[in-house]
Amino acid sequence: MSRTLALIVVMALAAASACASTLTIGLLQRADDERLAPQRIALAYPGHPQGPARQGAEVAIAESKFQLEAAQLSVKLEVVDVGSADDARSAARRLHRAGASAVLVDLPAPLLLAAADAAPVTLFNIGAADDALREAQCRGNVVHVLPSERMRADALAQVLVARRWQRVLLLHGPGAQDAKRLASVQGALKRFGLKTVAQRPFKLAADPRERELAHPLLLTGGVEHDVVWVVDSDGEFARGLPYRTALPRPVVGDAGLTALAWQGRYERHGAPQLAHRFERHAGRAMTDHDWAAWLAVRAVLQSALERRSWTAPDFSVDGFKGVRLSIRAWDHQVRQPLLLGDGQGVVATAPVEGVLHPREVLDTLGTDAPERLCKVVP
Known part of the structure; x- marks a missing residue:
């Protein structure tokens, strides 16, 4: 993992410890998000969000309620609407000054990059699948939870x-x-x-x-x-x-x-229980954008509760997809299985059986280390 990201994480955790046991997590979302217009939500296109990512983050916080209470740690989720690159830069700087441990970003690539360049705070990309963000346009303080194209x-x-x-x-x-x-x-x-x-x-x-x-x-x-x-x-x-x-x-x-990243009818590895918790909270089915927000917050909370950085080589988180999930060092992408479905059920998962890799089969999905184009991480 990059030294830049590791340093940012250490600083954020230290700030969180000093702020009266309150962990602040930011969420930058699109102002007047056209993807969430009622007519588009009604059509339910595969891979398109069906509601605000905030709801996935809220479920992750609720799931950790007892552990947070035992650790005497409270969580503040601060949601900011962003309509321009200037808004993104301003919001990132303000959240950094407020001691945010991490910021979830559900924004298009140009706005995400503006936020990343504005402040040394870890951003979790939960809304942009652009390959360039993991390659030539990568940033050392961005972790990509949503799978790339x-x-x-x-x-x-x-x-x-x-x-x-x-x-x-x-x-x-x-x-x-x-x-x-x-x-x-x-x-x-x-x-x-x-x-x-x-x-x-x-x-x-x-x-x-x-x-x-x-x-x-x-x-x-x-x-x-x-x-x-x-x-x-x-x-x-x-x-x-x-x-x-x-x-x-x-x-x-x-x-x-x-x-x-997520299909609502996946029936293994505890996925139905997560899907039901989300549906009770949000009143709708969970999408891959919701799952990305949920996983990002889950990683931040696990890091705080275990008092160790999510950038540690042995840090991993359970994404309810059968394997522990970790972050690739060369592009900061969360390595993960993908679920393949037709809207009625999940018919397969990838990597498929028989696909081989010399170290980690999950790295057969996306950019592998020898192909790296990102220059800002070691």
Whole structure:
């Protein structure tokens, strides 16, 4: 783990001990978050948040109630709405001056980077999956709890290899975010030896002249393939793709089979109990964004209760996914299994059985140490 992050953690824990046994955890969230508009929540796109991340943090605090009382430690969760880079910088500085032990960040990449550069406080990224944040744009004081786009793509590619679905028809949206995510998918397909038989753009449009760009039958016809992989950051096109393809083929990516940090119907390793606790608290199902907020707070509280840094090489936390979770030293990503489901249940986990790694099989998901592009950690 980087010396920078370790020093920040030591300073934060010392500050928390000196502040009348009160542990302050910040949470930076989007002001007027369009992702939480009622009409979008009603559509429940896979991988999109269904409510404020604050609720996941609150569940983690409630779970630790008795341990916190025994340690005579109280927790203050300070939520700040952020609408601009200036807001992010100001909020990070203020929370640092207030002695915050850590700050959860549910913001787009530019705002997260603004907060990271503004104050030497540990930020837990719970809302941005951009690969660049773990690579060229990495920061020494940022821990990434939400899986990266590459991790999600690697997980699906491993499943395709295991199922022997070798020929992939790749559909992608027109947006800039789609282009970034498409690059992650292309890398995963190449990495695991899968063949892209065709790559086709889609576009939701009412213009009859662009009819072929929005019609599933036309987009998926004319080429032999084993599986359709759809990259749709918005979610609207992908939701209508399964069972509307020209050939009877499975759909993966942003519809059909999806790879996420959390799927509400996972039935092993204590996951149902966590899902039920969250649902009782929030009145809705837990998503991977909620799980990321829950895990970040769980790590901070465990560190405080055990009086040791979460940057320690042997520090790990139970994420209710079957293995202890730790932080990669080379990009500060939380290594973790991913859950693959169709909205009705979890049909597989990744890394899949049979995938090998010389040290840690979880490192087959995402950037491995020899591939590192992050230059700010040793």
